[in-house]
Every structure is written in structure tokens, then in C-alpha cells.
Amino acid sequence: EAGVTQFPSHSVIEKGQTVTLRCDPISGHDNLYWYRRVMGKEIKFLLHFVKESKQDESGMPNNRFLAERTGGTYSTLKVQPAELEDSGVYFCASSQGQGPETQYFGPGTRLLVL
Amino acid sequence: GQSLEQPSEVTAVEGAIVQINCTYQTSGFYGLSWYQQHDGGAPTFLSYNALDGLEETGRFSSFLSRSDSYGYLLLQELQMKDSASYFCAVRDRYDMRFGAGTRLTVKP
Numbered sequence: 001e002a003g004v005t006q007f008p009s010h011s012v013i014e015k016g017q018t019v020t021l022r023c024d025p026i027s028g029h030d031n032l033y034w035y036r037r038v039m040g041k042e043i044k045f046l047l048h049f050v051k052e053s054k055q056d057e058s059g060m061p062n063n064r065f066l067a068e069r070t071g072g073t074y075s076t077l078k079v080q081p082a083e084l085e086d087s088g089v090y091f092c093a094s095s096q097g098q099g100p101e102t103q104y105f106g107p108g109t110r111l112l113v114l
Numbered sequence: 115g116q117s118l119e120q121p122s123e124v125t126a127v128e129g130a131i132v133q134i135n136c137t138y139q140t141s142g143f144y145g146l147s148w149y150q151q152h153d154g155g156a157p158t159f160l161s162y163n164a165l166d167g168l169e170e171t172g173r174f175s176s177f178l179s180r181s182d183s184y185g186y187l188l189l190q191e192l193q194m195k196d197s198a199s200y201f202c203a204v205r206d207r208y209d210m211r212f213g214a215g216t217r218l219t220v221k222p
Binding site: 056 | 118144147149155156157201208209210211212213
């Protein structure tokens with residue numbers, strides 16, 4: 001069974017540009033989560049999808065971040081325009097319906113904004 | 115609001131036992147999870163405690179005291195491959211909130 005996959009693995013962009021991150025969850029997992037980790041700090045929750053609907057987006061930092069989950073399958077996280085403080089590792093995770101405590105994480109996308 | 119506190123770094127020798135503590139403040143607590151992350155890798159699930167007490171899984175054990183808002187991860191018979199970051203995370207109703215992680219270094 002394939003795990004959670006994320007694309008790209010790395011992205012280097014300039015301030016003001018747009019970047020779109022993609023996450024493919026484990027097949028059959030209704031719950032999809034986005035997190036960000038800035039170096040040395042906590043893995044910060046961004047948002048949670050249940051199928052195609054946003055269950056909780058309280059962690060989204062501002063309106064430069066837009067997350068979508070088309071048809072309840074893969075998800076994209078767009079940052080537009082990117083700022084220096086958006087640099088970090090963006091993780092996606094998925095879980096089955098019974099709860100978030102056992103999440104399977106993807107390898108992350110390392111974003112560097114110059 | 116929510117907060118989780120765990121030590122930033124721990125060092126131990128191969129074969130030893132190490133305990134990583136986690137204290138938390140949160141509303142709507144459902145349980146405490148632990149994740150392991152090797153450098154450059156994805157966090158991987160280790161354990162989940164919803165009830166007070168000790169849960170054992172091989173060399174790793176996890177403990178929870180809800181009344182003290184406290185838990186710990188116990189790693190026994192440390193191996194070099196256990197060098198990694200360990201995150202505690204609290205579950206509220208729908209989501210997990212993570213701490214900043216404890217970097218464990220295992221020395222020969």
C-alpha cells in the first residue's frame with residue numbers, strides 16, 4: 001500500500017512568487033491534514049479536511065494560504081504571494097475515519113523563500 | 115489556548131534507558147500521542163494514550179496522567195538508530211497539536 005506522498009520534495013522561490021504544494025493521502029483516508037515546521041520549532045497545525053470539506057482551518061496563518069481538496073482525494077496548498085517567513089517544511093498527513101491520533105505523514109516539502 | 119512543553123535535547127548512551135517528558139495545557143483533551151522523526155524523514159506514529167497509565171510497545175513505553183496533564187515516552191535498551199526527534203502531540207476533538215520536539219542523541 002502506498003503511503004502519503006508529497007510533491008515537490010523541495011522548492012526554492014523568491015519572495016512574491018507563488019508556490020503550490022501537493023499531497024496525495026493514503027487511499028481511503030478521509031482525513032487529510034496540513035502542518036508546517038519552521039526549523040527547531042513545533043509541528044504547527046494548519047488545517048484539516050474531511051473528504052473535500054474543511055473541518056478546521058484555524059491554523060492557517062493568513063489569506064495568502066489557500067488549501068483545496070478536489071473531490072476528497074489529493075490536496076493542494078497554495079502560497080501566494082510567498083514571504084520569507086513562509087519558509088519551512090510542510091507536512092501532509094492522513095488518517096482513517098475513527099480519529100486523528102494515528103496519522104500517517106508524508107515526507108514533507110521543504111520550502112525556502114529567498 | 116494550547117501549549118506543550120518537552121525538553122529540547124536529551125543525550126544518552128547505547129543500551130541505556132531514557133525518559134522524555136511532556137506537559138500540556140489544552141482545552142478538550144482526548145489523548146496524547148508520540149511521534150518519531152529521523153532527520154529529513156516523515157514523523158512516524160509511536161503510541162497513543164487516551165487513558166491514564168502505561169502502554170508498552172516493545173522497547174518503547176508511553177505514560178499518561180490526565181490529572182497532572184503530563185505524559186512521558188520511555189525508551190529502553192537504546193540503540194544508535196533511536197537517535198531522532200520525538201514529538202508529543204495532544205488530541206483535541208478533531209485534530210492533533212504538536213510540541214516542538216525533543217532531539218535524542220544516542221552515543222556509543
